[in-house]
Amino acid sequence: MKKPASVAALDDLGRVQLSKHFFLRDFLYSEIANFHGIPNIPDDPDLAIAAGERLCDALLEPLQATFGRIAIRSAYRAPAVNGFGNARQKAGKGGYNCSSNAASSAGHIWDRRDAAGRMGATACLVLPWFAQRYEAGADWRALAWWIHDHLPYHSLYFFPKRAAFNLTWREAPERRIDSYIAPKGCLTKPGMANHSGSHAAWYAGFPPLPREGSAANAAG
Numbered sequence: 001m002k003k004p005a006s007v008a009a010l011d012d013l014g015r016v017q018l019s020k021h022f023f024l025r026d027f028l029y030s031e032i033a034n035f036h037g038i039p040n041i042p043d044d045p046d047l048a049i050a051a052g053e054r055l056c057d058a059l060l061e062p063l064q065a066t067f068g069r070i071a072i073r074s075a076y077r078a079p080a081v082n083g084f085g086n087a088r089q090k091a092g093k094g095g096y097n098c099s100s101n102a103a104s105s106a107g108h109i110w111d112r113r114d115a116a117g118r119m120g121a122t123a124c125l126v127l128p129w130f131a132q133r134y135e136a137g138a139d140w141r142a143l144a145w146w147i148h149d150h151l152p153y154h155s156l157y158f159f160p161k162r163a164a165f166n167l168t169w170r171e172a173p174e175r176r177i178d179s180y181i182a183p184k185g186c187l188t189k190p191g192m193a194n195h196s197g198s199h200a201a202w203y204a205g206f207p208p209l210p211r212e213g214s215a216a217n218a219a220g
Helices: 007-014 031-036 045-067 079-090 128-135 140-150 211-216
Strands: 071-074 120-126 155-158 165-170 176-179 185-188
Touching: 031 079, 045 120, 045 165, 128 140, 140 155, 140 165, 140 176, 140 185
Parallel strands: 155 176
Antiparallel strands: 071 120, 120 165, 155 165, 176 185
């Protein structure tokens, strides 16, 4: 598929269904693109679609089946959008929070592979079901460990506002969790003693992963 060069072509691209409940258009909105007038359109639509399908099927569908509606805060960023945001961030302009295009490839930039050649995609999410509990004092690590024990994620990064988190699917996943919420830093990564085994005590009372999502379970 060619990069859209008309409104009609972009409309057709947005109609591509990535999974049972998600369409590509759900992931194309960007505050940076909207405010600064930079088109947020994939250069390589086929790669963006392939990565988005895996993100949705393996991670987002099981999350929505378990916890209810997902709120997508940000997701796909075109290289031009992400590069602009990164330049503004490095210049000390607040609110952009974009890493370099190299670091964002196979992350927020769905249509570029990372340095290791892996395909991937990131979405920043809020789970309203958990956000309400977080505002009432729930520990963000409860949700982090639930995802770790149930889903084949590559990386998780949690943020203080409504316990939003970046969720990444990537080929050959590393399975690492970090947070800007206290306790800040790395919660787990391969080689740490807490990486394996069950963490069910952290998420007692959480709904179980529905049977239809069990095929995506990487932790067993």
